[in-house]
Amino acid sequence: MNPFLLIALYVAVTLAPLGLSLWSGNGPRSFGDELASGAGMTALVIILVEFVLSGRFRLISRRIGSDVTMRMHQLFARTALVLALLHPFLYQAPFAPARPWDTARAETLFYRIDFLTTGTIAWVLLIPFVLLAVARDGLPFRYEVWRALHGGGAAAIAAAAGYHALVGGRYSADPVLGAFWLVLIAAAFVSLAVVYVVKPLAQLRHRYRVVAVTPVAERTWEVDIVPEAQGAGMDFKAGQFAWLNIGHSPFSLRENPFSISSAPANRRRISFLIKEVGDFTRTLGAVRPGTIAYLDGPHGHLTIAARKEPGVVLIAGGVGLAPLMAIARQARASGDPRPFVLLYGNRSERQIACRGELDAMARDMASFTVVHVLSEPPPGWQGARGLVTREVIADACGGTIRPDWLHVLCGPAAMITGVERTLRAGGVPARAVLCERFTYD
Ligand SMILES: Cc1cc2nc3c(=O)[nH]c(=O)nc-3n(C[C@H](O)[C@H](O)[C@H](O)COP(=O)(O)OP(=O)(O)OC[C@H]3O[C@@H](n4cnc5c(N)ncnc54)[C@H](O)[C@@H]3O)c2cc1C
Known part of the structure; x- marks a missing residue:
């Protein structure tokens, strides 16, 4: 798919709740109330699409590159944080039981304990969640711990905010917008399941073994792996990368992205050039030939395969x-x-x-x-x-x-x-x- 089409699709999905709200035919409220609803809905749609962006879908990373995808993921998360923080403060109508004559729910805000609690949980969690992501490199715990917190936190925020919008959102009472939220919440959780369950299950059937770990420069190693089964390994293009897991269950979070340094012409032996920088990479010198490895890939767009330039x-x-x-x-x-x-x-x-x-x-x-x-x-x-x-x-x-x-x-x-x-x-x-x-x- 053309990258511009992907961007257009993103914009269309992000603006869909606003469009559907306009279309729902609800009578107007004060400007502040409309702004508050818009900010809340846009924050939620951004949060839910973040799961898909970071879901390692090749359709996305092969078109716009993983670094651009992750950069967008970071920028969108910050935007969602600002909108979500503003959301409750922009309302002008009071939290109060609905007035019997106010069938369009224009005069009071929805007043129910589960609605208020889920909204507050998502709102409170979002702040440390984004701060932990921004400060990731300076945190005193392992990358895998951070990843577990990030995935778990994102799931909790999405579940709480999704429930909040579905049960109490004035516009989400509209069946089309309600269905839109359900589809997006399902897409978010399917994306999580793909990364943490579906892909690891598939990897169990495609195990690799380390055959060599060779020092190639100061604190730099070339790691070679081959598929256990007969036949060729992963089908990739020169310049792409894969998530490599050496010596752990495919369900473990101990996997890191590395570019493949070998040529696809030699698909049975896949190599990685790896520099020691932290917890995993510093252990490479101790990895023995025969150790089991798993790959998730190929990903990335850094390939010249279809390029016709003369040099x-x-x-x-x-x-x-x-x-x-x-x-x-x-x-x-x-x-x-x-x-x-x-x-x-x-x-x-x-x-x-x-x-x-x-x-x-x-x-x-x-x-x-x-x-x-x-x-x-x-x-x-x-x-x-x-x-x-x-x-x-x-x-x-x-x-x-x-x-x-x-x-x-x-x-x-x-x-x-x-x-x-x-x-x-x-x-x-x-x-x-x-x-x-x-x-x-
Ligand atoms: C697309 C891509 C391709 C890469 N290709 C190579 C390569 O070919 N050779 C190479 O030496 N390095 C490559 N890297 C960097 C490599 O992923 C990290 O150096 C490695 O994950 C560090 O792991 P660690 O456990 O040793 O370090 P840690 O102690 O966990 O952390 C050290 C630093 O690495 C970062 N890091 C750790 N784990 C990850 C992760 N899973 N994803 C992203 N960043 C992480 C942390 O933010 C931290 O700044 C690539 C990174 C990306 C995103």
Whole structure:
């Protein structure tokens, strides 16, 4: 599906409760009351759609990319928080028993203990919920604990807010809007079930085993896995990523997203280039061959499979090399005749991963150029120095930035933002720049 169609669909779903309320024929109330209802309904619709956005549906992540999807997830959550916080304070009508003559419920607010309690629970939970998500990296507990709190909290908020809207919302009494809420609440809980029950069940039938864990640079490993059953493994495109779980039940929350670094041409052996940064990645050196692994994927849109540009510039920072390595390996395996230029930035020489293989590619493939860029080069360093600047890119591409070539970027967020700006200023159109961030903030 076209990404613009997905965005249009999102906007249409978000605005649907407002449209349905207008259409319901209820008489007008004070401006504050209408604003309060609108804010509450829009907050609820955003919250429920968040489940679908973060449900790892390939239809979404393959079209607009997982980092963009997650960025949208974060921005929408903040919007929902503001609207939900305002919702009760905008009302002007009093909470009081309904007046017998007020059949359109314009003069008082719905007055029932379950309605008030569920609304208050959702409202109170939402504040620490969003704060915990914003402060995630600074929290003193494991990522998996955070994930359990995030999933459980989201489910509790959706259930309480959904009930609140369904039993007491003035407009939700309309059968069409009521049905809309029921469908959306069901979609939210189905999305949760897909991630935590359906996918793990499917993974039980497609187990992998670790066959090698190889150090490839300072604090960086390449992990190779093969499917237990005969035949090929996952069907993916070079540049995509998967959620990898090594040594735990597929129902455990201990899985992390990693780009696949091997070429799809070699589908039986799937590799990941992984840098030690935290709880799981620091244990990689202790993982033994034979350990069971599970994959959820492929996900992501960082692929050049259908792209026809006459040349490809790959720009990697640190372990951002992983998906670009898969693209380079696939280019070699498929004999892609186009010129490929890899600009690979690191701080020090010890951090350069897969150096031998990259240099061999540059030697063996006439159309493959590798430029190592170090910000802290050792004495006598022959490669480029500093950051990946306009001059470095132009030098590697024959003296000028190539607006007609495809540019694929992966690395630290600051580097991607800087390089993307440089490319756009050099005349490269947005459609010729693909990027993926490993962190979202
Ligand atoms: C699409 C994508 C592709 C990635 N590809 C690679 C890759 O090819 N190689 C590589 O080394 N790293 C990659 N990463 C980053 C990698 O997922 C994290 O470094 C890893 O999950 C950290 O796990 P940990 O338990 O060691 O760290 P933790 O101690 O749990 O946390 C360290 C940091 O990693 C982040 N993190 C932890 N778990 C996750 C998770 N499940 N999802 C997102 N962020 C998490 C935390 O926010 C924290 O900032 C990728 C991330 C994404 C989103």
